[in-house]
Structures are given as structure tokens and as C-alpha cells.
Amino acid sequence: MPDPDAIPLLEVSNLSIDFVSEERIVHAVDGVSFSMQAGSTLAVVGESGSGKSVTALSLARLLPSPPAQIRSGKVFFEGTDLLTLPERALRHYRGGKIAYVFQEPSTSLNPVFSVGFQLSEAMALHRPDLQDRRAAGIAALTEVGIRDPERCWKSYPHELSGGMQQRVMIAMALVCRPRLLVADEPTTALDVTIQAQILQLLREIRSRFGMSILLITHNFGLVKGFADHVLVMFRGKIVEQGPTDAVLASPRHPYTQALIACVPRLGESKKRLTTIDYARLDALLSQS
């Protein structure tokens, strides 16, 4: 049980983000509050467009502005409000304390630089004391399960497979020993077998380095057995949150129920996969 008096690792309160264009304003994130303890794993679940990725990116102020605009809210990381921090100080947190892994590994590595260069770049910023960046980088590549780290270090992103690229991204996050790893749909673009490997890798990392993980996903199937807490977002708002087992066992919100019902289970022979009936959902929501 974590100490209830300790400062939470991450505390987001009343965060609202708008996307402003000439034609209209979209409330992408609307009054979101949640917190995370050090060493815990939180899963944010929701469909695309629900505001989960926007929330994740806004933690380190990575949203392009314009069009994104933070309307209100605070993001405390170990007690510091990241949203009001000057750019210079914020850079210390980016990558150093909060590291990101993105959905599309093939586009999140810069195609014109070698893996080694991109790894050293991160190390040069956050671990200036390191004597041998190459050794540290190769160690990190080994840690994420790359078989030939020496060759990988020298190769360019397009020479690697999707799973390998994602491992490199995770290694890049790891080398700086961050406190929080934000994984934004880290397995969506990968094959099913690779997905399982990457999830397993994230699990190992968490236990080995005591890192907290914020997992963004649309798939409730990944949440079980991975996250301690779960948070369901729908149309920019949090509709349900709580311990994973409790939410999975008895979802209260109709949207959560619908999302859980969408996960296909092995051994269950259904003619059709369940989809969300939005008309019914809207009717239910308007009643409550």
C-alpha cells in the first residue's frame, strides 16, 4: 500500500484543453483530474478522439500551440507545476523524468540519424556524467531484448522491423532512467505476437527500474494484468476511474460496459464482434 501522505508522482487537476481553429473551438479535454503514485501503473482507456493522447502529450507540454490551448488546470509532477514552468526548466523533465513512447515506431524515429546517434542525443542531455555513452546505449539496447545491439547501434531506423523500432524507442526512454514512462498506444501499430512481447518488456522494465507507467490504449484487453488503476475517457471527460479489477468486475458507466464488451475473448464463439451502439449510449447518458 503506498503511503497516503506522500506527494503523488503525478497529479493532474481540472485540466482542460481546447483546439482552436478559425471555424470552431473543440474541447478536446474537459476538466480532467487524476493522480498517480510512484511505482504504480495507470491505464487511460478510450476510443480515438476521446482526448486520452492529448492528455498524455500535455503533461510535458508537447502539444503544438496553435492550435492547442490549455484553458485551465494544473499538472504537478513531484510537486512542481509543469504547465507554468519556464521552457528551460521543463526540458529537464522532458525525457529526463517523463519519457514517451509513441504509437507509430516507424515515424517516431528520425529517418536520417542512426539509432546510436539518437540514443546518445538523449543521454547527452540528461546524463552528462556518463563516460561511455556507447556502452550505456548498447546496454540499454540489450535490456530491451535486442539480440545484436552492436549492429543495431550503427543501423538506421528504416533498416529495423517495427517491433525492433519500438524496442529502440523504449531503450531511448530507458537510458535516461525516467520516473514516469508515458506509453501512447505503444502496441497498436504492431503485429499481435510483437504486441505481447512489447507488453511483457514494459512489465519487466517496471519491476526492474521501479518506473511508473502511464499506458494510453483503446483496448481493455491490454489493461487486465498490466495496470493497477484504470481511467476511462469519453469525449474529453473522465467517465469512470478506479482499481483495474474493480472496474473490470463491475463497470458502472454504460460506456465502460460497452468498451469491455468489445474485447473478444478466447474460447467464446460469437458470430459477430460486439461494437458500440452510440445511439443507445447517448440515450442512456442523457437520462442520467
Added chain:
Amino acid sequence: MKAIPAKRSGVWHQVVSRPRGALALAILGFLYFCALFAPFLAPYGPGDQDLRRTYHPPTSLTWTRRGLAVRLYENADPSQALYRPIPGRTAVIRWLPIGHPYRLFGLFPCRRHLFGVEPPQKVYLLGSDSIGRDVFSRLLYGAQVSLSIGLIGISISLGVGLVAGGLAGYFGGWFDSVVMRTTELLMAIPGLYLLLALRGAFASQFGSGEVYLLIVIILSFLGWSGAARVVRGLALSLRAQTFVDAAIVTGLSPWRILWRHLLPNLASYLLIAAALSIPGYILGEAALSFLGIGIQEPSASWGLMLAQAQEMKVFMCNFWWLLTPGAAVFVTVAAFNLLGDTLRDVIDPHFRTGDR
């Protein structure tokens, strides 16, 4: 590539509603008006000489009791083309006087001009050139060349590009590779060199109208490759779409398929391409005439007029008005560029950032 529905009325409305588009259309409308009514608007013919008034500066306008008038000048030093206004002496501008005969739109015989002064005197709104011809009148006549050559040239080259590119994309095979290699060759050779060679080859004594046609044909010969490549790409992607298969199954001939299905999908592209490539033709004609191998004297063309401005005397004595054709080319080309960019913004917003 996604087929863009061409809603002509919608495009027109959107272009006009944008400030840049409205500006471009206004400028072009004005220029085309000037070109169409050039003989009427111009007080003199393009070849009317006056050897006593060479390099005459622009006559300044004043307001007198008898109405708008121009100052009269005396030649202070005949060897130097130095003119001084005579104090107090003016010539009243007459509206719609009878002047030299011409045919309006090449059809209706007419003698009226918009304005003029009593014959022994002359009005030079933009000065005169080395043999005393009115720069303002020649500018108007030159507009006829520059403004029409782009339209005719683009029609020919888009037509050729459409047929060559469409067939290459539709049929593929050896025809495709021949067309593509040819376009690559044409794009690799510096355009002006080819222009020179072609023009040199057909240099025999041509009349003014024939030279004009020749220039258009040479420019179109150089210009079709870009259009052909794009049309081929579109045809290839359209070829893969089901509705073309459906057309083949129903037994339509290739020509009809190209005509009925390809053309509507290409309409928006053609519109943009036309607006953006017209400047090339205007600049090409101006360059050729400037080098002395385009439109020949005594016809007027902006490039030809600029060729005259190359003399050292012009630079030394500050005959700035002889450079006005350059400004005219600049304004015309800029207006077409502006129109093309606006059209592109309107028709396909995805192109907005891409200038390729």
C-alpha cells in the same frame, strides 16, 4: 490521388470572396480590357514615328480653363534629347477625337480614339522612344501579345499534354516509356537553349503574325511535358479505380473513357496548371522578343520594347519610362501567379503548404 469534384460556380465564388483572388481577378480584368480595346485607348498607332521628338519625356498634365491639358515642350538641345516645358503653353486634351483608322476586335472599322491632342502637338503619357513612338500606345498594343500568348500557348500544351499523358497512363507499355523519356529530355535541356535552336531553325522571313504563331508553337512544344507527367499520374491512379473497369466492361472505347471519366476528374488540376503556367509563356515570349528573335519591329511587344531600353544612352540620361514594359510584365505575371495560388488553395486545401 483523390478525385476532386469540380464545382465551377463554387470555385468562382470562393476565389472572388478571397482578397488575393479578387485582387488578381481585378488586375487581370483590367489588363484584358486594355488589351481588347488597345487601338481605341491608344492615341497613336504602334508604329507612328516622330523623329523630331525622340526620347521625349512623359508630358505632364495640368488643369486649364479649357479643361485638362498637357504641357508643351521644346527641344533644348537636339543632340542630347533634352526637353524643357515651355512656360504657359499647353494643348487641350480632346475626348473621342478622329485619329488613324483601325479595326476594333479586328472586325469593326473605327477612327475614334479615347483621347488625343490637336495633331501637330503630341501627348506622350509615358514618353517616347528612340524614334519618337508613343510608349503608352505601344504598351497597350504589346499587351495584346503578352496576354493572348499565354492563353493560346497553354491551350495547345495542355491539349498535347492531356492526350500524350492520358494515353501514356491509360495504355502504359512502350508508348508510356517513349512519352516519359521525351518529357525527361525536354525538362533536362535548358529551355532557352532549345528555344534558341528551334527559333534559329525556322528563322526564314516570316511576317509578324507568323512569327507570333511560331513562338506560341515553340513555347507549347517546350511546355507540354510537365502537364503530360501529371496527367499520366492521374490517369494511372484513375485506371486503378473501379469505375473505369466498369466503363470498360460496359464496352466504352478508350477515347470515350478518357473523355468522359478522366477529363472531369482532371478539370480542377487543369485550371490550376493553366493559371500557374501562363506566366512561363508570357516570360518566354518577352525573353525571345528581348533577344530580338521574337516579335519583330514595327509590331509592339513588351520584350521588344525592353530590348530598346538596353542602350547606354537610356541608362545615362535616365529615360526611365522606357522600362515601363518590364513593370507591365511583372504585374501581369504576378497577377497570374496570385490567381493560380488562390485557385490551388480553393480547389485543394491539401496543396496549401505544398508548393511542388
Added chain:
Amino acid sequence: MVLFVLRRLLFLIPLLLGVTLLVFFLMSLTPGNFLTPIKAQRDISPEFLAALEKSFGLDRPWYTRYLLWLRNVLHGDFGYSWTYKVAVVDLLWQRVPATLLLNLTSFAFAWAVAIPLGVLAAVHRNSWWDRLTTLFAYASLSIPEFFLALLAVYFAARTGWFPLGGLMSIEHEFFSPIGKILDIAHHLVLPTLVLGLGGVATLMRILRANFLDVIRAEYVTAARAKGLPEHVVIWRHVFRNAVNPLLSTLGYVVAGLLSGSLLVENVMSYPGLGQLIYSAFIRQDQFVVLASVVLSCILLVLGNLFSDILLAWIDPRVRLPAR
């Protein structure tokens, strides 16, 4: 790599044959020849003229003359200029360095100015700076090169700050070595500006568009997420990717410069290849034209080759096809 270069150079052979054949054919269509002005002089006997025509092979059909020319070229003899009364090779040898120098400086000028302007315009999109550079690009793309050249000469004549033309001053030989370099540079300033300006606008627009494409890429967000300072993100991660497509257009830029230098050199009386080709065309000085065309083609292919090699060297995804 070596194979690739060899293949490209082999491709030069059919290209040169095709182009020279075309030029030869077109010039043979042209009425009259370089002897026409001589014929007009009354004091030259018809016998002498006939002898001249025979010695130059003018009495034979054009394709025979082409083969004759080809044979001579293969022996390293590019012929003789009838208007300049020197061997063509010597003539080109005088002119090429000037054109090469002018094109290189214009090229360097275009890149040096376009890169910062384009990047700034993209980074501060929709700012007044962006609008100003867009306006500038419009203006310089709409102005005819020869008119700009005229304006430059006009400017030089009115202010006297720059020479009116030429490659060097008359008293060039009497200057010190540094003075000589400065003298040539002084004569280069205006032609470089005029020839380079169009390139600046084109490059700037392409660079800005590429930049705006790349800046939205996920790896740019990833680079920021690493904690890299913004200037490193822009100049290292975005710039390297945005500039690569520009390199592949290098070949066409070379072609454009060659065309442009023809006009600019003529207006600004800069003694380069463009001026030579033009006057040779007008005077039907056939061997000079042919040799200049051959040289231009070689320059073009070399320019394309250079851009391909550069691209393969800079962008790890591009491989030179070995076949």
C-alpha cells in the same frame, strides 16, 4: 557507387549524340550560313567562295557534315570559330571559367539566403515575417530575369557603385593579387544577385513547404519529448529531413541557371558561355554552338550526378541503384 557513376556517364553518350544531331539538323534548316556575310562583299571572287565552301564541306548534305564533325571531335578537334578566328576549344577555355564562376556564386548566394529565410518563414508561420518573405517570393518569381538585369545595369549606371559589365576592369593586369580578386568580385556582385534571386524564391518556397510537412512528423514530437532544446529540434531534426528533397531538384536548378545566365550574361555584358552561345547562334557559327551545347549537356549531367550522390550520402534511406 562507382558503377552508378559509370552508368550515368555512359548515359551521357546517347544524350550528347541526340542533342548534337538535333542541333545540327536544326541549324542546317536555317537559311544561309556563316559565309553569307562574306558573299555579300563584292570584292571576293566566286571561285574563292566555292573553294571556301568546299573546304568546309558546305556543299555536302548535313548528315555527311555531321559525321565529319563527329570524327573530328573524336580526335579532339572541335573545329574553328569563323567569327572569332580562333579554335573553338581555346574560345571555350576562355569563357567557361567565367560562367562556372557566375553560376557557382549565384548558387551559393541562393542557398545561403534561401535557407535561413525559408526556415524562419516556416517556424514563424503566419507572422509578418512569413508574409513579407511570401511577398518577396512572389515578386522575384514574377519579375523577368532580363528585366531585373536591365534594372541592375540601370542601377549601376545611376549610382556608379558597380561596374556596368564585363568580368574585370581594363587595368586588371596592374592590380596586386588581392586587388585582382577584389576586382573580379566587384564585377560579380550584380550578376550574382540578378541570377540568384529567382533561385532564392524557388528554394525558399519549397523549403518552407517541406518544413511545414516535416514539423508535424511524430519524430519531431519525439525529439521534443527527449528534452532537446527547440533550436536543436529545428536545425537538426526538422532541417535535415526538409532539405533532402531540395537536393534532388538540384539538377533542374542547374538547367535553370544555365538558361538564366544566357539572358543575364547578354544584358550585363558578362563574357561567359551564355553570351558566346547567343552570338554564335545569331552568326550561325556552327562549331561554336555545337561545342557549347556539348559542354552545357556535360555540365548538366554532372550537376544531376552530383545531386544524386549528395542525396545518397546525406539521406541513409536513399541507395544508389547499382544496376
